[in-house]
Amino acid sequence: MPLIKARSHDADDDPVAPDTAGPADADTLLAAATASERRAAVHALEDSVDGQAALCRRLAIEPSASVREAILAALIRQRSPAIAAALLPLLRAEEAPLRNAAIEALAEMPDEVAPHVEALLADPDSDVRIFAGNMLGVLPHPRAAGWLLTALADEHVNVCAAAIDGLAEIGDPATAAALEAVPARFPGNSFIDFAVRVAVRRIGGC
C-alpha cells in the first residue's frame, strides 16, 4: 500500500472561527489544539491585514502539513507586498519543507517579489542565492530571464547551476552566449558543461 500521507478530510467538524480578530486573538486562534480548528482559523483570518500577518507568523512554526498548505493557499490568494516581505525570510529556514513552501508561494506573487530579487541575488548566503535562482526559474515575470543572467555570473557553482536550470526552462536564444561562457569559469566541471549544453539546445541557441 502506498504510504503517501493521506490528506485530512475533517472539515465537517471544523469549529467556526469569529469573523474578526485582533493580532493577539489571531495568534491564539491559529494555535488551536487541532489541525481542523487551525485550518478554520486560517480561512476566517485571511481577509484582514492583521490576520495575514498572523498567518505569516504561524507558517514558520505550524507543525501540520495540511495547515501549512492552507496558510500558503490563503497567502497566495491574498498576495501583497507585505505578505511577500514576510515570506522572504523563510528562504533562510532550517526546515526544507518551510523553505520550499516559501519558494512555491513567492513564485505565485511575481509583482510583489520583484522589488526584492536583486537583494536576494546579492545575499551573502549562497543557499539564499540558490533558492532565489530556483524561484526565478518558475517566476512568471518578464524580467525573470534577466535576473537569471545575473545569477549566471555568480561565483558559486550551485548558484550558476540553478540559473542554468532556470534558463533552460525560460531562456531564449539571446541568452545562449552567456550560457556558453559559463563552463570556462568552472573547468573540469562535467555537470556545468552538460547542463549548459542541455540548456542551449532547449532554448534553440545552437
Place this chain on the structure above:
Amino acid sequence: MTKPHVNGKRVLVVDDGMTTRLYYRDVLETAGFGVEEAVNGVEGLERALMGDFDLLIVDVNMPKMDGYEMIAQVRVDPALHEIPIITISTEAGERDADRAYAAGANLYMVKPADPALLTETAQMLTGVEMAR
C-alpha cells in the same frame, strides 16, 4: 558510439531540476543502469511504488514533498524500505548530511556530483561489479 553495457539495475532519480535529472540519467545510463525520473517527492514515491528499483537518488529541496520526507516515507514502507538511497544536495553542511542520514539515506553527496564517484557509488550500492 559504444552502446553501454546493461547491468540490469534500475535507478529512480528524483530531482526538480531538469538539467540535473538529465545529467544523472546520462551518467548512469552510460554506466549501464536503467534510469527513470520524478520531479518531486510525491511523484518519486508513486514511481518507486510502481517500479522495481535498485537505487533511489533523491534531491533535498523539492516542491510538494522534500527529499527528507520522501526518504522517511520510503523507510517505513514495507515494499520499499530496503532500497538504498543516495541524497544529493546543494547544501554542504554537516547538519544537512546528518538530517539526510537521520531520515534514512545511505549516502549524502554534495552537488554537483562527480560522475565517476556517482557511478562507483551506484555500482557499490546496487552490487554491480565495478569495471577495472
